[in-house]
Amino acid sequence: NAGVTQTPKFQVLKTGQSMTLQCAQDMNHEYMSWYRQDPGMGLRLIHYSVGAGITDQGEVPNGYNVSRSTTEDFPLRLLSAAPSQTSVYFCASRRQDSYEQYFGPGTRLTVT
Amino acid sequence: EDQVTQSPEALRLQEGESSSLNCSYTVSGLRGLFWYRQDPGKGPEFLFTLYSAGEEKEKERLKATLTKKESFLHITAPKPEDSATYLCAVQAGTYKYIFGTGTRLKVLA
Numbered sequence: 001n002a003g004v005t006q007t008p009k010f011q012v013l014k015t016g017q018s019m020t021l022q023c024a025q026d027m028n029h030e031y032m033s034w035y036r037q038d039p040g041m042g043l044r045l046i047h048y049s050v051g052a053g054i055t056d057q058g059e060v061p062n063g064y065n066v067s068r069s070t071t072e073d074f075p076l077r078l079l080s081a082a083p084s085q086t087s088v089y090f091c092a093s094r095r096q097d098s099y100e101q102y103f104g105p106g107t108r109l110t111v112t
Numbered sequence: 113e114d115q116v117t118q119s120p121e122a123l124r125l126q127e128g129e130s131s132s133l134n135c136s137y138t139v140s141g142l143r144g145l146f147w148y149r150q151d152p153g154k155g156p157e158f159l160f161t162l163y164s165a166g167e168e169k170e171k172e173r174l175k176a177t178l179t180k181k182e183s184f185l186h187i188t189a190p191k192p193e194d195s196a197t198y199l200c201a202v203q204a205g206t207y208k209y210i211f212g213t214g215t216r217l218k219v220l221a
Contacts (some may be wrong), residue, residue, distance in 0.1 A: 004155075031207070042116065042211030043156075043199070050207070058207075090155050099144040099203050103155035 004104035023091030030096040032074040118212035135200030143203040
């Protein structure tokens with residue numbers, strides 16, 4: 001199993017540009033989520049999904065969109081990038097009957 | 113308000129010098145407390161889940177314990193390869209996790 005994979009590893013955007021961060025898992029996990037990690041702050045939940053076609057907002061959803069058309073994939077879209085979205089983004093997944101999350105390697109995003 | 117506080121922020125140990133990391137929490141309805149290890153440039157790696165006060169889990173040189181207000185991650189005779197940031201998180205709802213800011217551990221040879 002590859003586990004949770006994320007692409008790209010690094011990305012630089014200009015203010016106002018849009019892009020999609022990719023996340024995929026091959027463990028058949030129902031639950032997937034996106035976090036951002038900023039210096040001096042704990043991981044914060046952006047959006048999550050409990051299955052294909054079902055998504056909901058987390059703690060910091062503004063400026064981000066998600067969709068989940070398959071069990072495996074959970075992309076995160078930045079609609080119009082802002083410098084405040086400079087961060088490291090992590091995707092995570094878990095089984096519905098377990099509380100243990102497994103994280104991807106992260107995407108480091110810089111918005112100038 | 114649900115909250116997780118980890119201490120110390122950073123810790124330097126000599127190889128073989130045992131110590132403990134602290135995670136104190138305030139949450140209504142704890143469903144689980146988690147410890148993760150995070151290496152630079154990597155995603156958090158799951159270590160332990162603790163569900164109830166008095167529970168203990170062990171893995172190699174690491175031992176996690178839980179009380180009603182805090183958890184400890186004990187590191188016995190650490191090695192340089194144990195150097196990492198250790199994150200604590202609590203599950204405060206079915207889909208809500210609160211993470212601490214972590215303890216950066218450096219073990220010197």
